Amino acid sequence: MLQAHIYIKRLTALINSTCYFHSPSFDLFASLHLLVCLSIHSLITVLKGATIKRDTSTGAIVVARIMRGGAADKSGLIHEGDELREVNGVSLEHRKPKEILPLLARSKDEVRFKIIPAYSREEMSTTKQKLFVRALFDYDPNQDPSIPCKDAALTFKRGDVLQIVSMEDDTWWQACHLEDSNSGAGLIPSKELHERRVALQRPKALFQPQRVNPCVSLPAGLRRSFRLGRKSSWAKEAARFRRWSAGVHSSICPPTYIEVIPYHREPKDRHRVVILVGPSGVGVNELKRRLLISDPDRYGVTVPHTTREKKRQESEGVDYHFVSVHMFEELILSHRFIEYGSYRGHYYGTSLDSVHRVMAEGKVCLLDVHPSKIKRVYTSEFKPYVVFVKPPRIEELRLTRRRAKFNLCCLMDTGDAIFLSQEADFQDMIDLAENMERQYGHLFDKVIVNGDIASAFRELRSDLEKIQEARVQWVPTEWSFFCQLHAIWSRDTNTIIIINFC
Numbered sequence: 001m002l003q004a005h006i007y008i009k010r011l012t013a014l015i016n017s018t019c020y021f022h023s024p025s026f027d028l029f030a031s032l033h034l035l036v037c038l039s040i041h042s043l044i045t046v047l048k049g050a051t052i053k054r055d056t057s058t059g060a061i062v063v064a065r066i067m068r069g070g071a072a073d074k075s076g077l078i079h080e081g082d083e084l085r086e087v088n089g090v091s092l093e094h095r096k097p098k099e100i101l102p103l104l105a106r107s108k109d110e111v112r113f114k115i116i117p118a119y120s121r122e123e124m125s126t127t128k129q130k131l132f133v134r135a136l137f138d139y140d141p142n143q144d145p146s147i148p149c150k151d152a153a154l155t156f157k158r159g160d161v162l163q164i165v166s167m168e169d170d171t172w173w174q175a176c177h178l179e180d181s182n183s184g185a186g187l188i189p190s191k192e193l194h195e196r197r198v199a200l201q202r203p204k205a206l207f208q209p210q211r212v213n214p215c216v217s218l219p220a221g222l223r224r225s226f227r228l229g230r231k232s233s234w235a236k237e238a239a240r241f242r243r244w245s246a247g248v249h250s251s252i253c254p255p256t257y258i259e260v261i262p263y264h265r266e267p268k269d270r271h272r273v274v275i276l277v278g279p280s281g282v283g284v285n286e287l288k289r290r291l292l293i294s295d296p297d298r299y300g301v302t303v304p305h306t307t308r309e310k311k312r313q314e315s316e317g318v319d320y321h322f323v324s325v326h327m328f329e330e331l332i333l334s335h336r337f338i339e340y341g342s343y344r345g346h347y348y349g350t351s352l353d354s355v356h357r358v359m360a361e362g363k364v365c366l367l368d369v370h371p372s373k374i375k376r377v378y379t380s381e382f383k384p385y386v387v388f389v390k391p392p393r394i395e396e397l398r399l400t401r402r403r404a405k406f407n408l409c410c411l412m413d414t415g416d417a418i419f420l421s422q423e424a425d426f427q428d429m430i431d432l433a434e435n436m437e438r439q440y441g442h443l444f445d446k447v448i449v450n451g452d453i454a455s456a457f458r459e460l461r462s463d464l465e466k467i468q469e470a471r472v473q474w475v476p477t478e479w480s481f482f483c484q485l486h487a488i489w490s491r492d493t494n495t496i497i498i499i500n501f502c
């Protein structure tokens with residue numbers, strides 16, 4: 001699909017430059033004869049940054065090299081290997097490259113030349129393309145001993161949007177920063193190279209005996225939204241963690257690059273949902289609470305559903321939506337929950353409708369779910385912006401939490417609270433964060449290290465404000481392929497009539 005898209009883009013560029021198809025049997029993916037008509041000025045501009053040569057095997061005049069970032073490259077009109085057939089109707093057959101310049105010089109205002117593009121369908125993936133990716137890792141060529149040329153490399157940070165300009169080499173791609181596309185491209189590790197490198201770094205989990213702390217490794221379903229509900233299925237999570245340790249998840253691809261497209265936000269558009277994730281105790285709730293207090297008109301949270309009895313001080317629709325077991329199970333069956341679970345015989349869950357309600361109020365919905373549930377809302381409808389809250393290095397974690405007299409508190413099945421402030425718990429939090437990042441890192445838009453709470457909050461708030469105000473945002477390409485189908489059922493003909501498909 002991408003290849004076809006790029007192909008059509010190139011075709012459009014050619015058409016816009018007044019080119020005429022000159023093939024009796026026109027086939028999109030066959031070799032095309034393109035008669036390109038350009039002003040002498042634009043021709044010179046186009047040929048700047050390109051060299052031509054005579055193909056020794058065929059004798060044809062071909063474009064030998066396009067300098068990345070040069071005028072020829074930027075024009076998108078000619079490509080390496082393209083054959084120059086005619087200039088102003090004069091055949092270039094049996095001519096030498098040096099005979100071509102006088103031919104061009106004789107032209108008045110306009111030059112027409114016939115090109116046979118070199119690409120085929122297979123080659124499309126390696127030719128220049130408007131392919132944008134968001135980097136999911138930091139890259140510093142100074143720390144990379146295998147880079148062929150440090151000066152030719154591109155430094156980037158996780159989250160940077162890069163335009164990939166060449167994927168010809170399997171190991172080193174060429175790319176430029178989005179905001180700096182006028183300067184030449186630089187080398188970056190290809191997806192394959194980065195994946196290979198990460199695979200070679202032996203995962204810590206495989207070689208360290210893991211202590212599974214029930215309070216730190218959380219169940220997938222109920223988390224902070226249902227703080228008391230987490231204990232009931234911790235064993236499941238512990239098992240999952242052990243499976244991870246045993247390498248069951250070794251097939252998970254490390255985060256490399258994600259293909260993105262621009263999303264032009266209109267003022268009438270609803271806000272993107274903000275998902276905060278992180279290991280238990282890292283400070284997700286604290287950050288959420290501070291956001292809500294700082295700007296209650298801008299931020300909102302979902303109201304969960306529960307099947308337990310309403311307490312005297314609680315209000316329907318404010319603390320919870322109190323529903324019957326039957327109703328809750330109906331909602332489960334109709335896939336209305338993002339996450340749900342049970343605790344002490346009662347169901348708790350966060351529904352999609354509760355997110356819609358916050359969005360409809362014109363607020364930014366702050367969601368706090370286990371990372372395994374992100375996929376549930378990873379659609380163009382919610383356009384989630386995922387923030388991963390990460391613990392700092394152990395020394396800072398120890399210092400900041402102890403200074404705040406913080407103890408991790410965990411409720412046992414018996415209802416007893418136990419307090420954990422041991423070194424091991426901090427280490428568990430860090431290990432869990434690493435595993436989360438490894439498993440779900442490709443879904444994270446932003447990573448906030450929560451060392452000093454005031455700085456972490458400032459960083460989060462300013463980042464969210466930037467995102468909400470930006471007119472152009474880069475979102476995963478996969479969201480653009482979500483289609484909405486509007487259909488009506490005709491009773492007369494007993495058929496479904498599609499009235500809109502976008």
Ligand SMILES: Nc1ncnc2c1ncn2[C@@H]1O[C@H](COP(=O)(O)OP(=O)(O)OP(=O)(O)O)[C@@H](O)[C@H]1O
Pocket residue numbers: 223224278279280281282283284285286287400401404406450451452453454456
């Ligand atoms: N940067 C920080 N420095 C010191 N204390 C912090 C910091 N961040 C959070 N805390 C404190 O740590 C405790 C746990 O934080 P919080 O409840 O936000 O964690 P959480 O990630 O939501 O975990 P859980 O889901 O288990 O509640 C709270 O008392 C909070 O005030």
